[in-house]
Amino acid sequence: MDTDLFLVLGVGIAVLALPAIIGAFSESRPPRAAAIMVMIGGGLIVLAVSQHPGGYSLREVPDALTRVIGRYF
Incomplete structure (x- = not known):
């Protein structure tokens, strides 16, 4: 698997953890599943x-997203 895919999956999982964190705190329960999602992401x-050679900058993240979408969809 390539680094662009890892980056896009990691960002996607981390973004999906945000509603779980908010829901857990609003219901006064520990955010266990959200914490696991944040760690995986x-x-x-x-x-x-x-x-990735040279790492990623914030400017490269949208380009990586479009490359992954174009390749797999």
Whole structure:
């Protein structure tokens, strides 16, 4: 698998964790599932940045997203 895919999956999982965090705090329960999602997403982002030559800048993230969408969809 390539680093662009890891980056896009990591960002997607981390973004999907936000509603779970908000829901858990609003219902006064611990955000266990959201914490696991944040760790998985963060791990994928760290893996992508460390494996990509030169790393990623914030300007490259939308380009990576369009490359992944164009390749797989």
